[in-house]
Amino acid sequence: MNWSHVGPSVVASFLASLVEFVEALTIVLAVGSVRGWRPALIGTLAGVVFLAVLVLAFGPALQLIPLNVLQLVVGVLLLLFGARWLRKAILRAGGVLGLHDEEAIYARETVALQQEAAQPPERLDWVAVATTFKAVTLEGLEVVFIVIATGALGHNLLPAALGAAAAGIVVISLGLALHRPLARVPENTLKYAVGILLSSFGVFWIGEGLKFTWPGEDLSLLGLAGIFLIASLAAVALIRRATALGAKPLPASRQGETP
Amino acid sequence: MKALLTALQEVYGLFVEDGSLAIGILLWILLAALLFPRLPESAAPWRAPLFFIGILLLLLENVWRSARQKK
Numbered sequence: 001m002n003w004s005h006v007g008p009s010v011v012a013s014f015l016a017s018l019v020e021f022v023e024a025l026t027i028v029l030a031v032g033s034v035r036g037w038r039p040a041l042i043g044t045l046a047g048v049v050f051l052a053v054l055v056l057a058f059g060p061a062l063q064l065i066p067l068n069v070l071q072l073v074v075g076v077l078l079l080l081f082g083a084r085w086l087r088k089a090i091l092r093a094g095g096v097l098g099l100h101d102e103e104a105i106y107a108r109e110t111v112a113l114q115q116e117a118a119q120p121p122e123r124l125d126w127v128a129v130a131t132t133f134k135a136v137t138l139e140g141l142e143v144v145f146i147v148i149a150t151g152a153l154g155h156n157l158l159p160a161a162l163g164a165a166a167a168g169i170v171v172i173s174l175g176l177a178l179h180r181p182l183a184r185v186p187e188n189t190l191k192y193a194v195g196i197l198l199s200s201f202g203v204f205w206i207g208e209g210l211k212f213t214w215p216g217e218d219l220s221l222l223g224l225a226g227i228f229l230i231a232s233l234a235a236v237a238l239i240r241r242a243t244a245l246g247a248k249p250l251p252a253s254r255q256g257e258t259p
Numbered sequence: 260m261k262a263l264l265t266a267l268q269e270v271y272g273l274f275v276e277d278g279s280l281a282i283g284i285l286l287w288i289l290l291a292a293l294l295f296p297r298l299p300e301s302a303a304p305w306r307a308p309l310f311f312i313g314i315l316l317l318l319l320e321n322v323w324r325s326a327r328q329k330k
Contacts, residue, residue, distance in 0.1 A: 076288060079314065080274040080281055087280060087322055096326045138269055145273070199318075203311050210292050212307035224311060235319055239326045 008221060009156040012201065013163035016146040016194040019187055020139040021171035023105075027135035029175060030109035031128045039128035046129070047136025055144060062148070072209030078149040079202025081142075086195030090232050092188055094239030143168075150201060196232065200224040280321040287313045 032040035062070065091097040113131070143164050151160025204221050207214055214220040275281040291313070295306045 076285070077274060079284060083280060083284065083314075083318055084274065084276045087277065087318060087325070090322045091325060091329070094322075094326060096329050134269075138273075141270070142273060199314075203314055206288060207307040207310055210288075210295070210306075210310075212291075212295065212310060213304060214307045215304065220307070227311075227315065231315055231319060235322050239322070242326065 006156050006159040008197075009150045009160045010163035012150045012194065012197040013147055013160040014167045015190055016150075016198065017143045017164035017167035018171060019190050019194060020142045020146070021168050022187060024135050024139035025171055025175045026106050027109060028132050030106050031113060031132050034110050034113040035125050035128035039125040040132045042124070043129040043132030043134075044136050047133045047140060050133075050137055051140040051144060054141075068209050068211070070209075071205045074149050075202050075205030075207075075209055077145070077202075078198055079206060081145065081149070082195050082198025082200075082202050084195075085191050086199050086228070086232060089188065089192035089195050090235050090239070093192065093236040095243050096239060146198070149198065192232075196225050196228045199228055277321060277325065280317065283317045283321070284314065287317060 028040055028044055031043070065073075088097060109131075113128070147157065147160045147164050150163075151157040200221055203224055204214065216223065287310075291306075291310045295310070298306065
């Protein structure tokens with residue numbers, strides 16, 4: 001296995017999946033501590049099984065799609081996904097949007113779940129099951145997509161999946177040890193880095209799908225990421241300057257947009 | 260039916276947050292797919308970099324506009 005070939009896929013998959021696992025863990029912990037661990041774990045398990053069925057059903061179909069079409073479709077999805085993260089990361093770093101705060105999300109979920117009517121102990125708490133099922137399914141879908149996007153096209157599906165699995169093991173182990181959200185994970189910085197990586201992969205694969213020639217071939221990925229980084233840092237500086245000159249920035253507690 | 264709609268909205272939300280950015284990116288890809296192959300062969304090495312610059316400008320314009328609107 002050539003590390004220079006699989007390395008970018010493994011790192012991108014690990015970092016991006018780390019963020020998703022942290023977000024899912026926050027919800028599972030909130031549900032488990034307020035409504036009980038049985039329904040929280042049933043919802044989590046159901047989410048994992050649902051994702052496994054999806055992967056087993058649709059995974060092999062990827063090999064039937066012509067390479068150029070696959071490059072284009074995955075590239076477009078990857079670019080939309082990455083640009084969404086990068087855009088939000090720039091706005092957060094520029095002080096326009098509030099930072100993503102796992103402790104605040106944990107507190108909000110906890111209060112919301114406490115306000116729901118308590119279930120008699122002998123009945124299954126379906127609110128808790130549905131909450132963890134939804135969190136695990138959605139964040140897990142993002143992980144599946146990240147693995148496909150970073151691994152499928154360069155025949156690096158296995159290394160990318162191992163990167164995601166490593167992220168899952170790290171987050172779940174820390175969650176089991178701490179029993180609280182992983183607030184110290186620099187999630188906003190990670191999302192910034194991953195937004196750059198995924199956007200770069202997306203642009204690259206779209207170019208490949210359209211049969212454009214990249215200068216330096218695969219190495220151009222580094223150039224794309226570098227230019228995304230420099231341009232986004234310049235944008236952050238400009239926004240901060242404009243914010244300082246104009247109206248006051250929004251408070252950090254602003255939660256107007258989805259995480 | 261409602262659950263399916265909610266699920267579809269959640270999946271849509273994975274890829275699209277600001278509709279104008281998503282539409283801009285898709286239109287630029289379409290434009291690049293249709294027009295770039297018609298450029299003279301001497302311009303072939305510039306197709307990929309030009310495509311990237313277009314995406315970068317779309318993102319930066321969207322970020323700047325969003326920052327101004329949210330201030």
